[in-house]
Amino acid sequence: MQILFETPLxxxxxxxxQGxxxxxxxSCPLHPQGGCSFSxxxxxxxxxxxxxxxPRWYCPEGHRTFSLLPDFLASRLPGTLAALERVVLYVELAGSVEAAADTLRPDDVSLPSAVRWVRRRIHLVRDVLAGVLQTAPAVFRDCQPSITSFGERLHGPGVLAALRTTFAVYLPSLPAPLGFAPRGADFRRTQHNSGADPPTFRH
Ligand SMILES: [Zn+2]
Structure with missing residues (x-):
């Protein structure tokens, strides 16, 4: 299970x-009252x-491992949220996946595999932003599931990082690489059961 680790680093x-x-x-997330051998x-x-x-913790009684994911890292994807956002934003501004892939690819990576690499990130981020739109339709009214559109609403870059913090309570049900939901989880069902207040943004 992944848990958010908020860090200024x-x-x-x-x-x-060595953050x-x-x-x-x-305390053990499964046994907050104690009584297990959580360590x-x-x-x-x-x-x-x-x-x-x-960093990782383990509850032997619950047979569960807990990873504290630093807030700047993508989940279930290598690298940082900022690096991921730069790739997607580059494509949105360039208007072409191929142009972005050609510019961003290292020398030893072929154009077709760079295109696949970029395309996967676009799909992942679009799914994340669509999930956020479902979670907070009022906050992001009239927004498109794009970094550009969300950036306009949030008044600046660092969209994914801002969403990580603001939507912290929803991360267990939001899709990776922003949230921690297992692939294929029914996002809407878990969202309705979370019982949390809808998030609000301070500008
Ligand atoms: Zn435990």
């Missing part, structure tokens, strides 16, 4: 400061940003 500073050491999970369970690496480690 990001990317390289998280690696340099995973600052994470804490005071720290080491860390595991993420490939990008290089050197990133994710």
């Amino acid at each position: 990001s990317g390289e500073t998280y690696v340099a400061a 995973w050491r600052m994470a804490s999970l005071p 720290r369970h080491g860390t595991y690496p993420r490939v990008t940003p290089a050197g990133t480690r994710i």
